[in-house]
Amino acid sequence: MDTVATAVELRARIAAWRHEGARVGLVPTMGNLHEGHFSLIDLCRRQVDRVIASVFVNPTQFGPNEDFARYPRTLAQDQAGLAAHGCDLVFAPTVEEMYPFGVDQTVRVEVPVVSAPLEGERRPGHFAGVATVVTKLFNLVQPDVAVFGRKDYQQLLVIERLVRDLRLPIEIVGAPIVREANGLAMSSRNQYLSAEERDRASLIHSVLLGMQGEVNVGRPIAEVERLAASILEKAGFVADYAVVRSAQTLLEPAVGQRDGLISLIAARLGKTRLIDNMPIDPNAPIRRLFEANHVPPTNLLTNL
Numbered sequence: 448m449d450t451v452a453t454a455v456e457l458r459a460r461i462a463a464w465r466h467e468g469a470r471v472g473l474v475p476t477m478g479n480l481h482e483g484h485f486s487l488i489d490l491c492r493r494q495v496d497r498v499i500a501s502v503f504v505n506p507t508q509f510g511p512n513e514d515f516a517r518y519p520r521t522l523a524q525d526q527a528g529l530a531a532h533g534c535d536l537v538f539a540p541t542v543e544e545m546y547p548f549g550v551d552q553t554v555r556v557e558v559p560v561v562s563a564p565l566e567g568e569r570r571p572g573h574f575a576g577v578a579t580v581v582t583k584l585f586n587l588v589q590p591d592v593a594v595f596g597r598k599d600y601q602q603l604l605v606i607e608r609l610v611r612d613l614r615l616p617i618e619i620v621g622a623p624i625v626r627e628a629n630g631l632a633m634s635s636r637n638q639y640l641s642a643e644e645r646d647r648a649s650l651i652h653s654v655l656l657g658m659q660g661e662v663n664v665g666r667p668i669a670e671v672e673r674l675a676a677s678i679l680e681k682a683g684f685v686a687d688y689a690v691v692r693s694a695q696t697l698l699e700p701a702v703g704q705r706d707g708l709i710s711l712i713a714a715r716l717g718k719t720r721l722i723d724n725m726p727i728d729p730n731a732p733i734r735r736l737f738e739a740n741h742v743p744p745t746n747l748l749t750n751l
């Protein structure tokens with residue numbers, strides 16, 4: 448497995464594969480790879496002949512007070528993991544290679560509407576940064592398939608919309624969330640958490656399960672959301688949102704809507720901002736939420 452850093456080298460490699468008739472897949476990443484990322488590589492591997500992973504910490508998707516500078520950069524370790532998972536080529540460009548006119552003068556790609564709520568409200572400009580870099584990567588690689596994790600659910604919707612609107616002939620595949628044994632969704636940002644916070648962070652998954660149960664027993668959605676946020680706050684999180692939305696549009700559900708829903712949470716624990724989500728399965732075993740002070744996360748759910 449080789450690593451290339453320039454568009455010219457990348458295009459030359461892909462041209463040779465295309466000449467052989469190979470189908471090409473892309474897994475865009477910001478590096479600091481964990482089992483969640485490797486599951487994307489494995490999924491891509493099953494669909495195409497050649498897998499490319501990009502490793503690029505994209506400055507345009509970070510806000511001025513976010514963690515761009517301290518975002519972990521671990522290319523050597525990433526390369527070893529990617530090779531072990533059968534990745535064929537790593538594209539690890541510099542900022543200058545991706546933004547030849549500088550980040551301030553880049554052509555920008557905006558995906559309206561679906562970028563607006565939730566993460567879009569809390570992180571202005573984030574999705575324009577994601578859409579811009581992903582469009583650049585799609586243009587360079589022209590993959591048949593591109594794989595993204597479902598943990599960044601709104602990002603997946605933004606990219607699906609982008610591909611449909613620009614009529615790019617790329618199949619977008621959403622890969623299931625990979626969780627730690629305690630339920631915490633895997634994320635590069637989990638390493639900012641202390642051991643104690645990591646334990647406590649499993650509450651987010653428990654609350655998502657509980658939100659599903661509450662919706663499925665018919666509890667009004669506004670109440671489910673209030674309860675979920677309050678449980679998180681009482682456990683020491685600052686909840687940016689804990690909501691139930693229509694899974695296709697991220698709009699608030701219609702009155703009585705019980706199908707096609709998803710619950711989404713963004714919450715800060717100490718200095719770390721965590722996001723997670725769970726499509727609501729109307730047939731899932733019912734687990735209820737209840738509010739109590741100082742109850743360990745595992746006791747916050749009851750089985751009916």
Ligand code: PAF
Nearest residue numbers: 475476477505577580599
């Ligand atoms: O999900 C990510 O890691 C990033 O947002 C992506 C898609 C690689 C774009 O920089």
